[in-house]
Amino acid sequence: MSNNVGLLDRALRIGAGVLLIALAAKGIIGFWGYFGVVALLTGVVGNCPVYSLFGFSTGPRDGRRGRE
Numbered sequence: 001m002s003n004n005v006g007l008l009d010r011a012l013r014i015g016a017g018v019l020l021i022a023l024a025a026k027g028i029i030g031f032w033g034y035f036g037v038v039a040l041l042t043g044v045v046g047n048c049p050v051y052s053l054f055g056f057s058t059g060p061r062d063g064r065r066g067r068e
Helices: 009-027 029-047 049-054
Strands: none
Touching: 009 029
C-alpha cells in the first residue's frame, strides 16, 4: 500500500477529522460528525481508498519527499 495523500492533504484531513469528532462529541453537530474518523484515519495512514480507486494522488510524483 503506497501513500497517495500528500502532506498538505494529510494535515487538512487530520484537522477536519479532529474538528468533526470534537463537534459531534459536544453535540454541536449530529452523529454524522463521527465520520470525521474516516478523514482522521486516511490522514494518519496517508492512503485514501477513493484516491486509489480513481488513480488519483496528491503525494510526490517521483517518490521523493519535499514540496508537493
